[in-house]
Amino acid sequence: MPTFALVDCNTFYASCERLFQPDLRDRPVVVLSNNDGCVIARSNEAKSLGIAMGAPLFKIRKLVDEHGVIVRSSNYALYGDISERVMSVLGSQAPAHEIYSIDECFLDLDRMAVADLTDWCRNLRRRTHKWTGIPVSIGVGPTKTLAKVANRLAKKSAKAGGVLDLSHHPQWTEAALRKTAVGDVWGIGRRWSAMLEERGIHTAHDLACSQDGWVRKRMGIVGLKTVHELRGIACHALDDQPAPRQTTCCSRTFGEAIRDKGQVHDAVMSFAERVAEKVRHAGQVAGAVQLFIRTDPFDQNAARKSVSGSATFQRPTSDTRVITDAVLRIFDRIWRDGYGWRKAGVLLLDLGDPASVPASLFDVIEQPDGLMAALDEINSRFGRGKARLGLARKGGEWRMRQENLSPSFTTRWGDIPAAKMG
Amino acid sequence: MLRFVEYPTPLELPLFGSPVEAGFPSPADDHIEGKLDLNEHLVRRPAATFFVRAAGESMRGAGIFDGDLLVIDRGITPQPDDIVIAVVHGELTVKRLQRVNGAWQLAAENPNFPTLPIRDDGCEIWGVVTHSIRRHCGR
Numbered sequence: 001m002p003t004f005a006l007v008d009c010n011t012f013y014a015s016c017e018r019l020f021q022p023d024l025r026d027r028p029v030v031v032l033s034n035n036d037g038c039v040i041a042r043s044n045e046a047k048s049l050g051i052a053m054g055a056p057l058f059k060i061r062k063l064v065d066e067h068g069v070i071v072r073s074s075n076y077a078l079y080g081d082i083s084e085r086v087m088s089v090l091g092s093q094a095p096a097h098e099i100y101s102i103d104e105c106f107l108d109l110d111r112m113a114v115a116d117l118t119d120w121c122r123n124l125r126r127r128t129h130k131w132t133g134i135p136v137s138i139g140v141g142p143t144k145t146l147a148k149v150a151n152r153l154a155k156k157s158a159k160a161g162g163v164l165d166l167s168h169h170p171q172w173t174e175a176a177l178r179k180t181a182v183g184d185v186w187g188i189g190r191r192w193s194a195m196l197e198e199r200g201i202h203t204a205h206d207l208a209c210s211q212d213g214w215v216r217k218r219m220g221i222v223g224l225k226t227v228h229e230l231r232g233i234a235c236h237a238l239d240d241q242p243a244p245r246q247t248t249c250c251s252r253t254f255g256e257a258i259r260d261k262g263q264v265h266d267a268v269m270s271f272a273e274r275v276a277e278k279v280r281h282a283g284q285v286a287g288a289v290q291l292f293i294r295t296d297p298f299d300q301n302a303a304r305k306s307v308s309g310s311a312t313f314q315r316p317t318s319d320t321r322v323i324t325d326a327v328l329r330i331f332d333r334i335w336r337d338g339y340g341w342r343k344a345g346v347l348l349l350d351l352g353d354p355a356s357v358p359a360s361l362f363d364v365i366e367q368p369d370g371l372m373a374a375l376d377e378i379n380s381r382f383g384r385g386k387a388r389l390g391l392a393r394k395g396g397e398w399r400m401r402q403e404n405l406s407p408s409f410t411t412r413w414g415d416i417p418a419a420k421m422g
Numbered sequence: 423m424l425r426f427v428e429y430p431t432p433l434e435l436p437l438f439g440s441p442v443e444a445g446f447p448s449p450a451d452d453h454i455e456g457k458l459d460l461n462e463h464l465v466r467r468p469a470a471t472f473f474v475r476a477a478g479e480s481m482r483g484a485g486i487f488d489g490d491l492l493v494i495d496r497g498i499t500p501q502p503d504d505i506v507i508a509v510v511h512g513e514l515t516v517k518r519l520q521r522v523n524g525a526w527q528l529a530a531e532n533p534n535f536p537t538l539p540i541r542d543d544g545c546e547i548w549g550v551v552t553h554s555i556r557r558h559c560g561r
Binding site: 020021022023025084085086088089092130131132133409410413416417418419420421422 | 467468469470472473474475476477479480481486488491492497507510511512513514515516535546548
C-alpha cells in the first residue's frame with residue numbers, strides 16, 4: 001500500500017520572521033499581503049487574539065495597539081530562501097518528494113524500511129527544526145488526502161507531538177475523519193462544502209460514507225477521487241517531476257491609482273526587467289511577452305478598464321533589451337488616458353530551454369556579450385534594480401507599500417543579521 | 423571582468439599542482455587540476471548554514487572582532503568549547519559554550535565582559551560558529 005507523508009511548516013511566514021528575531025517568539029505576529037493590505041499569515045498567538053485571515057490592517061488596528069502585535073510586510077525573499085532550505089532537508093531524507101507549496105511538501109515513504117515510522121517522522125521533524133529553525137508537522141496516510149487529514153490533526157493535538165501516522169494505525173482513521181470538518185478536506189472548496197453541509201454531510205467521515213453515484217453526479221470525477229482517497233484508495237500519485245514552468249510573471253498592485261503615463265511606464269519597464277531576470281535565473285528563454293494594465297475592479301465609483309497586449313519574439317530570448325523593447329511597444333499601443341490604473345503586470349510565455357531553439361536562416365547569431373550576466377550579478381550583489389538599462393526613472397509612486405518589511409536576512413549581504421558580542 | 427560572488431554561486435579559482443615557491447615556476451603548474459570553490463570550504467550543509475555579522479568586543483580573545491562575518495552551521499550539535507550563537511534576552515549573541523564542574527555557561531573572551539551561567543530552564547543555542555571571516559583591506 002502506498003504511504004504518503006505531508007510535511008507542513010507551522011505558521012511558516014511568522015516562523016521565518018521569528019528565526020532571526022528571537023524576541024518575537026512569544027509575541028503575536030501577523031504578515032500582510034502585498035501592499036500591506038490584509039492579513040495573510042498569523043502566529044498562533046495572533047490567532048488566539050481573534051485576528052482573522054484576510055482582515056484588513058485598519059480593522060485590526062485596535063487589537064494591534066492593545067496587544068503589541070508585530071505587523072510585518074510580506075518578505076518573499078526571506079520566505080523563499082527558508083522554504084528552499086526546508087525542502088532540501090526533506091528531499092534529502094525521503095526517497096521521493098513533491099514540493100506542494102511554499103510551506104508544504106509531500107513525501108513518498110512507500111519503500112522506506114524503518115521499524116517505526118512515527119519515530120522516523122519525529123526525527124525528521126527534529127532535524128528540520130534544528131537545521132532550518134522552522135517547526136513542522138507531519139501527517140502520514142495511505143493517500144495524499146488522508147496524509148492531509150493526519151497533518152491537520154498532528155498540528156492541533158498536543159498529544160500527537162507534531163506527528164500522526166494513519167498508515168500504521170488504521171484504527172485511528174475513523175476518529176480522525178470524524179474530527180475533520182468537511183470543508184477542511186483537501187480539494188473541497190467553499191462551494192462544495194456549502195452544498196454538502198446542506199445535505200447533512202458535516203465531517204470527512206460523512207463524506208467518506210457517501211454513495212459513489214451521488215458523489216459522481218454532484219461533484220464529478222474530481223469529487224469522487226477525493227471520496228475514494230478518504231477511504232484509503234490512492235488516486236493521486238506523487239508528482240515528483242514537476243514540468244518546467246511555462247510562464248512567469250511580475251505584477252504589482254500600485255499603492256494608489258495612477259493616471260500619469262510616465263509613472264505607469266516606469267513601473268511596467270521595471271517589471272519587464274525583473275521578469276527577464278527571472279527567466280535568465282531559471283536558465284530559460286521566452287517565446288512571447290504579454291503586458292496588462294487594469295483599474296481597480298472593486299472600485300464602484302471609478303471607470304473600470306482592463307487593457308492588454310502581447311508580442312511574439314522572432315527568436316526566443318531572455319535579453320532584457322529585447323524584452324523591454326517589446327513591452328514598450330505594447331505599452332504605447334494599449335495605453336489609454338483618463339483612467340486611474342491600479343495594477344500592471346508583465347508575463348513571459350512559452351518558456352523553453354535555450355538549447356532547443358531552432359536556428360533560422362536569417363538569424364543574426366547573438367554573441368553572448370556578458371552584459372546581461374553582469375547586470376544580474378550587480379543586482380544580486382547590491383540589491384534589485386540598482387543597475388538598470390537607461391529606461392526607467394528611479395522610485396515613483398507605483399512602488400509597493402511595504403512599511404513593515406523585515407530585512408532580507410539570508411539573501412542580501414547588507415541585510416544579514418547581527419550577533420551581539422557584548 | 424569583475425566577478426561578483428554570491429552564495430551559492432561557486433567561486434572558481436584554479437588549483438595548482440605544486441606548492442608556491444620562490445624562483446622558477448614548476449612546469450607542472452601548467453597543468454590545472456581543478457577549481458577551488460570557497461563555498462565548498464566554508465559551507466558543509468547549505469540548508470543549515472547562515473551568515474551573521476559580529477558586533478561588539480566581547481570575543482576578541484577568540485579572534486573575532488567587530489564587523490567580522492561569521493559562518494553558522496545549525497546542523498552541528500553544540501559541544502563544550504564551541505563558539506556558538508546563543509539567544510540571550512531575545513538577541514543573537516556570540517559566546518563560548520563551556521561546561522565547568524557539570525554546569526553549562528556562556529563565556530565571553532574578554533575580561534571586561536561577564537560569563538553567563540545557563541540556568542536550569544535552559545538556553546537556546548541558535549547555531550555553532552564554524553568560521554569567521556575578516557576583511558583586511560578596506561579598498
